[in-house]
Amino acid sequence: MDLTYSDEDQAFRAEVRDWLEEHLTGEWAALRGLGGAGRDHEAHDERVAWNRLLAEHGWTCVGWPQEYGGRGLSLTQQVIFHEEYAKADAPVRVNHLGEELLGPTLMAFGTPAQQERFLPRIVAVDELWAQGYSEPDAGSDLANVQTKARRDGDDWVIDGQKVWTSNAHFSQWAFVVCRTEPGSQRHHGLSFLLVPLDQSGVEVRPIEQLTGGSEFNEVFFTGARTDADLVVGAPGEGWRVAMALLGFERGVSVLAQVVGFARELDGVVDLARSNGAIDDPVLRDRLAGLKVELEVLRRQAMRGLSSAAGSDSAGPSVFKLVWADWHKRLGEVAMDVLGPAGLTTATADGDDAGYDLDRWQRLFLFARADTIYGGSDEVQRNILAERVLGLPREPKGA
Structure with missing residues (x-):
């Protein structure tokens, strides 16, 4: 991938930067830095x-084609947006x-009716989504899911x-991989369903974490229903759709993640000084x-987005292993920089019997996840x- 920027790209970078400087003020200024690792509840x-x-102002879904409500930005401009953000x-x-x-x-896989129903609400942030993949007895082994769905008239x-359903307690919908063919095994007989969470057949139980938050959840489906036409792809093609979605997960937002890591590292260096x-x-x-190592990570992320590396089957797994290990080690170094103070917590009023973690303690604990x-290291x-x-x-x- 060409790592140089054209005059048009530089002008776009200035546009993004100026807009953020203008609007991250007043009531919005207090939101700076919130919602990081282990702090999704903030x-x-x-x-x-x-x-x-x-x-x-047109700053969501910036890489989506314009016909779907996005800005149709080039890959380079998407990278610029995430970096500046x-x-x-x-x-x-x-x-x-x-x-x-x-x-x-x-x-890629939805019907025109599904696209018309859901895409504008994603662009407008009117509806939030959770991912229904992992299960207690399947973990990261998606082909072993046992959640079942059956047709009943006009419903599933x-x-x-x-x-481990991230932010399900804040979401209105979930995309759920279910087994829809009785007796099927592994990746056969799975379907990809869109399921409303605000119904009597769904129970969401937040899982309290070491960080004090509850980003992850258990979600129980007991006779939950969704419309028959809210299956993405044909019934039984859920594996193909689910794998395609995981491919989209390795998109340009990983570069924003790397920039976020750089900010965290700079903060640890400032603390050490x-x-x-x-x-x-x-x-x-x-x-x-x-x-x-972080600069190497950045270059690898850029390489992974290039068309030349798009067929590299090892790339996504290598990148996931490397950045997860890097972030975990950053948390460990942060605790060593804190020294003995990193072993104690305090509430806001100074009562050291509380459990008010600082950002570095949350980083250390959450980075284990x-x-x-x-996709686990294993x-x-x-x-x-x-x-x-x-x-x-x-x-x-x-």
Whole structure:
């Protein structure tokens, strides 16, 4: 991918930067930096309002084709938008699953009626989405899902359980992979359903995390219903649709993630300078190593977006392994920079019997989840071993 920017691209960068500087003021200024790792609960309603302001000014779904409500930006301009958004310390956006995952999937596989029904509401941030993939007995093994759906007249009736469902307690809809062919196994007989969460057959139970938040949820479906025409692709083609959606997950937003990592690293360096930890040569060396590795991560992310690397089957798994490990180590270094103070917590009024974590403690704790969600380290290593290196498949039950 060409890493240089044209005059048009530079003008667009200035446009994004100027808009953010103008609007991240007043009531919105307090939202800067909110919603990061382990902090999705922060000012959620206010962040939804901010996202709707973005939508009013055409700053949601910027890479979508114009016929679907987007701006049709080039890949380079999408990268610029995400970079400038992160650099401005703007609040983490609330509609990643709808905008980056479901929307492109509906454009590729959805019916015109589905596209007309859902895409404008994603652009306007009127409806938020959750992802119904993982299950208690399946984990990251999507082909082993057991949640079932059966046809009943004009509806699908759904029974089963999903877990680690990010922000389901804030969402109005979920895209759910279900087994719709009785007796089917593995990736056969699955369907990709769009399911409303605000109904009596759905129970969402937030899972309290070590960070004090509850971003992840258990979701129970007991006779839940959705319209028969809200299956994406044909019934039984859910595996193909689900895999395509995971491909969209490796889009340009990963570069915003890398820019966010850079801001976190800069914050840890500033902390080390302020408390004197930077004088420790070992810590200083670890911080320098993280900075060099982050630049490699950025270049790898750019390479992964280029058409030349689009057929690289190893790329997504390698990138997931590397950034998850990098972020986990950043949290560990942050705790070492904090020193003994990182081992205690305090409430806002100074009562050290409370559990009011600071940003670095939340980073340290939440980064453990990075190696699990989006495909665990074990799954990524199996993909590389079996599909890239041609090693024997892992025995089931091992």
